[in-house]
Amino acid sequence: MAALEANAAEIGRGPGDRFTAMSMTTLQGGAGRSSAWTTMRYARTYRGLPVLGGEVVVSLRPDRTTQLVSSYLHRAITMGTAPKLTAAAASRRARERVPGAGRTTSAPRLVVDAYHAEPRLAWEVVVAGHRRAGIPSRVHLTVDALTGATITRYDEVKAAGTGDSFFHGTVRMNTAPGESGFELRDEDRRFKVGDDNNRQDPAAPFGDLFLDEDNRWGDGSQDDRATAGVDAFFVGQKTADYLTEVLGRPGLPCGQDDTPLSAHLGEDVFDAFWTGCQGGAHFGDGGAQTRNKPMVAFDVVAHEIGHGVAEPTLGNATLQSAGLHEATGDVLGSSVECWVNEQTPMPKDPCDYRVGSGLGFVIRAMNKPSSVDGHPDCFSDKIDQLQDEHEVAGVGNHFYYLLAFGTSPGDDLPDSPTCNDTRLTGIGRDEATKIWFGAIDLAQGEETYASFRGKTLAAAERLYGRASVQYEAVQAAWAAVNVDSGDDRGAGNPDGPGGSDQPGGSREPGGSDHPDYPGDAGADD
Template sequence: MTPQFATPGTTPRRTVIRAAALAASAAMVVVGVQAGTASAAAEREAGATAVPQSASQRAADIQAAQAGADTAAQEIGLDGKEKLIVRDVIKDADGTVHTRYERTYEGLPVLGGDLVVHKAKGGKLKGVSKATSAKITVPSTDAAVAAGTAKKDALAASAAADNTKAAAQSQRKVIWAATGKPALAYETVVNGLQADGTPSELHVVTDAATGKKLYEYEAVETGAGTSMYSGSVTLGTTPNGSTFDLADSGRGGHKTYDLNGGSSGTGTLFNDADDVWGDGTAANRQTAAVDAHYGAAMTWDFYKNELGRNGIANDGKAAYSRVHYGTAYVNAFWSDSCFCMTYGDGIGNTHPLTALDVAGHEMSHGLTSRTANLRYSGESGGLNEATSDIFGTSVEFFANNSSDIGDYLIGEEIDINGDGSPLRYMDQPSKDGRSADYWSKRVGRLDVHYSSGPANHFFYLLAEGSGTKTINGVTYNSPTSGNVTVTGIGRTAAYKIWYKALSTYMTSTTGYSGARTATLQAATDLYGANSTQYQAVATAWTAINVK
């Protein structure tokens, strides 16, 4: 059999069925929220939940906030040399408004200067979440180090990271405020290729007074998961004359392209004569596109139905997907520069990395960049990766797809390790041999895919609780620091708290301590400071040694 796909706007509705590449059978487990007074908790949650916005409403809110940005800067005590640039406006049902800003100093972007202003209904200031508490000031905005010197050093940093085909694409003068004392600096972006063929977009920040490298991070955010395992699915396609394009007009116009082994551009938009796509095998080029397109659709639906978000950027516009990147490329990645997801075909070009949790993971990197913009290095980078694992996993459960059952295993089908083991484990991250179960001072020095471990562990504990349990046929045994006992509150409450924290309280520099504060505030907003959910959040952080 072949999969069923629907074509929005056509009559009659066309459906076709594709056989699953793999089959699995297990009933979904419904986890209830454990709250003291259900009606009171529901009322509070409703009041603190973000109100869905149309693209035009969001644009109008941002425009209005920008018109009042100077007044807001004065209200929160910024220096006259500082200006605020609105990135996002979120309105809660109870009238609270959260306005996210970037900051400039004498016209220069302040990296690590982002902040969120929280105002109650009526305009009273409730508080400010800042990426830095330091006063933004520098002795001069004239650089002592030549721009060319900073560019040369950035190219050297790219070479040291084993990148190839490196070329400096852009450079700008900035104020660096994410770590230490604010300093005049250059931000140089170097493009190239990472060792495994992933594109590189390395950002290098150089002190403009001393020439010292202050920071670097890789902006192309990678991840891995299952592929070809979504079974019989429905896709949004668009008529094109007598043929059909893989373009989903019902979800912001998301399109899926065939790179055909290339590594740049968009490639060719998938088109089919009869609206019957793929056959469940890697040999059919459409199969990877089916899974990528379906994964993007489920992620869009999860954001909209569960989080009240209208697409990645909350503006009603879709990203796009590219499949068949390179040759035997064993990864997938999100890039802000193209606002797109890209998938390789895996080992031997037989395991495309195009499944549900992969799509959710990659699109959620885009979500993070449009909200807290957690920098992809150190603890904030680990939280960035964990956010993608958290929402990728949540999308997998949300889809309720019998061929790819929801679980807390990352990359469980693709067999990258060659022994059938998952790429990552949320219940006990250290089972992969590299990730940390608990927070410690060394966590920030790990690769971001492994410093994500404590946050993944936190989410699992918050949703499901500690100890041994079997969910959808998978047995988990989640340990805790100090043998703390954690009682789960259910996935829905857990991901709503994480999203609320990410979208309204976290900033670009948030680390584990800041994430604890942000999620406790989110739990307070949604369920109350004395709620079961609030106490569970506090206990789950203690259980991973964040106190």
């Protein structure tokens, strides 16, 4: 509870709030280590009413100090708790809004619905009924206790759909039931997929949500607009699973709101963008440059989601920090792509650490960045003279690949030369990815490669210990790409400079909605 008190402003704690522990999970720091990271999840009430979306997550280091406090709410709730709408009226309105409704399963419950921008007093009503073909439903609705409007709606009986994708064959899809069929929306993993309708405007909000009557989506070709939606949905599912099951993170980046993904930004758009949680990720159709393959290959979609994961802590206004943003997307995209290939091989989207290869292009090569348009393999004072953050990402990608796989990984993965002629042995993909995203959690706005080096050392120490093989591997991998500050002041102290003697450069501000796939990438014929 001390962490909640110390972070009262950040979690929007007000005088009417009370917190109750819901669950506790532990993540062991590594083989042979007795210490562990602990994650506590708390439920919130306001003046005695349950607050939906008011949960708080507290992450504790092995020494029991607070590493992270996360809450969807950031402002204290201030509202009355006297409803104008009666429970009986709320129940009646809820049944009217559910097709095939039979009965409410229990008495309506007065709650605070905080899933959206402004918390609202509401009645929570559960309505049992049947959808088409006799499929049962249990629909949860929150009905505004002042106006009678529906605020939130979801069905706890999941709809098992199937889709014919462009890259991944026929896939299972955890879609959501809608008022007149099914929606390309995953209520468990909290994301949705829409159609941008060729607007060619990545700054636009989320597109039109894909809808279908029989829960059978796409036909495997671009002729059916839902096909690209199937690919985006499949990658969204698997990325969410990797973030939670492997990295132990809370899931996709937009919290209680559905993370938006939109296909069909434009027929000739060879690009993909992340525009924040309001607009989400947008994917073009590729056009002639991809021979009309849509920009929804595995490592492309997961890359954009990676921007969303990094956005709360890692800045994007200076050149090196923006390059680290791009590398973060590549790390997540390649990690998820290879994790899924281990479960079910994907011939059209293989595990190769060559970003975008499924499109017929190699945008960036993580093992040897210079093999694509001369992107830098090694850090030097020329980094800040580059014009594009995607080039700058080469140093971070090269570090990650060496950390994970070393110089000669085998298993059909390509070799990776070092900048200091050393030979390295990797620690494995998932351990390297945990360290990278542990460092992202410790990032403090605009980072340089030198300062981020310190964050990765701090993450390795907290996960595996300062005397561990993993910690030493992080040191060696940074030295192998010429990022070596001469001291480790950033390790174990994320506030320290970590050797910030390497300048960060600058770039035009504008958030993370920059294009991720410049048109001069090399063809992969």
